[in-house]
Structures are given as C-alpha cells and as structure tokens.
Amino acid sequence: MSLLSSFKKRSTLDAAIKQVAQARKSEAGKAEQLYKGAYQGFASVIADHLIVSEALYHWGFALLHEARTQQGQQAIEIYEDAISKFSFCLLTAPHYLGAAIDGGVAFMELARISSEVAKPELYHLAEEFFEKACGIQKGSAAYNLACVYALRGDGDACLAALQTAKEYGSLPDEQNILQDEDMAGVIDAQWFKDFLEQARIKSAPEKIKDVSIDVEPRFKLEKKEDFDYYS
Known part of the structure; x- marks a missing residue:
C-alpha cells in the first residue's frame, strides 16, 4: 500500500469514528444516518482486501448452516448474526453474489421461525437481497x-x-x-x-430423424x- 493510499484510509477511518461519536449524541433519525455513513466508511477502508470479504461471506455461510441446527431464540440470534456478516460482506464487496443470495436465504429462513407480525418485513428484506443478486447476475x-x-x-x-x-x-x-x-x-x-x-x-x-437427443x-x-x- 502506498503512503498516499494509507493516508487516505487513515483519514476515512478517522472520519467514520467521528461519525459514530456524533451518532451517539444524536436523536434516532439523525443517528441512523450517521451510523450508516460510518459503516460505509469502515467498509471502504477494507474494500480492496478480498480476503476480508471472503472471510465475512464464509463466516456468514457457516452461521447460516449452524442456525438450521438450532431452535427458538438461539436460532434467531444466529440467523441475525449470519445476516450481519453477509451485509458487511456486501459493503466491502458490492458484487459478491453469494452474499446477496445467502443473505436473502437467511432472511427467508428467519421469517419462517418468527412471529406472523415480523414475517412481512423479513420477506421484504429477503426480496431486497435477491433483487441485488439478480442485479449482479x-x-x-x-x-x-x-x-x-x-x-x-x-x-x-x-x-x-x-x-x-x-x-x-x-x-x-x-x-x-x-x-x-x-x-x-x-x-x-x-x-x-x-x-x-x-x-x-x-x-x-x-428428436431428429427418429434419433433421440438429450438436450x-x-x-x-x-x-x-x-x-x-x-x-
């Protein structure tokens, strides 16, 4: 990494940290915007490190499969953890197809074990992930x-x-x-x-000339x- 690139990343990281500090002192609406801005900043610092995105995806993939072996609140928490890993993977690598698809799958499976009230929003979030996947491929x-x-x-x-x-x-x-x-x-x-x-x-x-051909x-x-x- 060049000195200039390192300096830019340090500045981005410092700015993101400041946004978090501001968010902690702000009201809900403003705080949410600041947190999201900070997350984008954190993601950009590590965006060119493919191994980080790979690790996040496979971490989420492992959690997704672990959640399927659990029940109740424990399963819900593991699904949510998996979703957070897939989401952050997409922040660092926006075209990571596996994270987009499996993130949607995790929301679908979470919806199945959640209350009827929660299902519509979870299905909507799954839809957003799947649409992102279709945008990638x-x-x-x-x-x-x-x-x-x-x-x-x-x-x-x-x-x-x-x-x-x-x-x-x-x-x-x-x-x-x-x-x-x-x-x-x-x-x-x-x-x-x-x-x-x-x-x-x-x-x-x-069939061509009475000869069967499997397509x-x-x-x-x-x-x-x-x-x-x-x-």
Missing part, C-alpha cells in the same frame, strides 16, 4: 423471488419470476418445486400447473439441498 435469484411472491399470494409476479428462472437456468427441477413449502400456496393454481407443463415440454428430449440445460442442477441459492 441476471436471473440468479429469480426462483427465490418467485418464492417471496408466492408467499404474498402475488401470482402474476411469481409466474414472471419463474419464467425468468427458467430462462436463465436457475429453476430447480419439478419435484423440488412441488416440495418447496414456499410454493404451497400456488401449486394448485392453474397458471402454475400450466407453467410446469410448458417447462416439462421444453425440457423434453428433441443439456444451460446449468446442470442437482439436488436442491446442494444449493444455498434456493430458499
């Missing part, structure tokens, strides 16, 4: 978004997201979709059955549990 979290829309009962948005997932190769296989608890509210809808039928037809082997998908998907992309 188009279609990468389209199925996750379809799950959010299904839970809200928004059939049109769910269908559009499923079609995007199909187009970009991020759609799970039919059995996994039908077993997905997030899709339980839409699986009996006619539009959903029609979508699966069309997906089934397009995925069927093509390879753009992305080969294995079992749902092998991926953390799906909620």
Whole structure:
C-alpha cells in the first residue's frame, strides 16, 4: 500500500469514528444516518482486501448452516448474526453474489421461525437481497423471488419470476418445486400447473430423424439441498 493510499484510509477511518461519536449524541433519525455513513466508511477502508470479504461471506455461510441446527431464540440470534456478516460482506464487496443470495436465504429462513407480525418485513428484506443478486447476475435469484411472491399470494409476479428462472437456468427441477413449502400456496393454481407443463415440454428430449437427443440445460442442477441459492 502506498503512503498516499494509507493516508487516505487513515483519514476515512478517522472520519467514520467521528461519525459514530456524533451518532451517539444524536436523536434516532439523525443517528441512523450517521451510523450508516460510518459503516460505509469502515467498509471502504477494507474494500480492496478480498480476503476480508471472503472471510465475512464464509463466516456468514457457516452461521447460516449452524442456525438450521438450532431452535427458538438461539436460532434467531444466529440467523441475525449470519445476516450481519453477509451485509458487511456486501459493503466491502458490492458484487459478491453469494452474499446477496445467502443473505436473502437467511432472511427467508428467519421469517419462517418468527412471529406472523415480523414475517412481512423479513420477506421484504429477503426480496431486497435477491433483487441485488439478480442485479449482479441476471436471473440468479429469480426462483427465490418467485418464492417471496408466492408467499404474498402475488401470482402474476411469481409466474414472471419463474419464467425468468427458467430462462436463465436457475429453476430447480419439478419435484423440488412441488416440495418447496414456499410454493404451497400456488401449486394448485392453474397458471402454475400450466407453467410446469410448458417447462416439462421444453425440457423434453428433441428428436431428429427418429434419433433421440438429450438436450443439456444451460446449468446442470442437482439436488436442491446442494444449493444455498434456493430458499
């Protein structure tokens, strides 16, 4: 690191520390803005250190899986910890796809074990993470978004997201979709059955001169549990 770069980082860090001090003395609205500004400053100091982003992501990934083994308040706290790691990872590396997807997954799983009152806001936060993921790589979290829309009962948005997932190769296989608890509210809808039928037809082997040819998908998907992309 050059002397000039080191000096700039020191100045940024000092400014962030001052913002925290000001936030502690400010009222709620102003304090929140100051804290957010400070966090951005802290993140920029370490933004060019890829190993930090990697560590934050994998730390969050480990916490996400640990949370699945716990129950009640302990699980909630671990999910929240995982989300904080994914969030900070995205502050230091805004295009870190895994953090965007798994952050959304963590919010979805947290919503499942939270009160009915808390669920809508948690699903909204999950949606924001999934939209960020799709902004990083188009279609990468389209199925996750379809799950959010299904839970809200928004059939049109769910269908559009499923079609995007199909187009970009991020759609799970039919059995996994039908077993997905997030899709339980839409699986009996006619539009959903029609979508699966069309997906089934397009995925069927093509025939040329009576010789069957299996068409390879753009992305080969294995079992749902092998991926953390799906909620």
